[in-house]
Amino acid sequence: MELNDEQFNAISSEIIKKAGLFKCPVCGQNAGYNFAPTEFHVLAGERDSNGTGLSFGGQSTFLRVVAATCPHCAHISFFNLVRLEKNIAGEK
Numbered sequence: 001m002e003l004n005d006e007q008f009n010a011i012s013s014e015i016i017k018k019a020g021l022f023k024c025p026v027c028g029q030n031a032g033y034n035f036a037p038t039e040f041h042v043l044a045g046e047r048d049s050n051g052t053g054l055s056f057g058g059q060s061t062f063l064r065v066v067a068a069t070c071p072h073c074a075h076i077s078f079f080n081l082v083r084l085e086k087n088i089a090g091e092k
C-alpha cells in the first residue's frame, strides 16, 4: 500500500527526529538509506501440526511497518507504523 506524500514526509521526519542519522545495525552505514514510501505488513501465520508448514487464512494477525534498506549491505530495517502514527499524533 503506497503512502501519500504527506504521510511519507511525516513518517520519515518522525524517524529522523527520533533516530537521527540512521545507522545500519549490520555494517554501520549511516548515509543514503532508502525509505520506501510503502506500507508493508509482517504477517503472523499459523504453523501446521508438524511445525514445518505455515498458512495464512481468514483474519491473519499482522504488523504495519515501513522499511528502510541499507544502500551498502542491503540489510532491511522495519519501523512500526502504528507507533510512528501515534508519535506523530502526540499519543502515548
Ligand SMILES: [Zn+2]
Residues within 6 Å of the ligand: 024, 025, 026, 027, 028, 029, 070, 071, 072, 073, 074, 075
Ligand atoms: Zn548495512
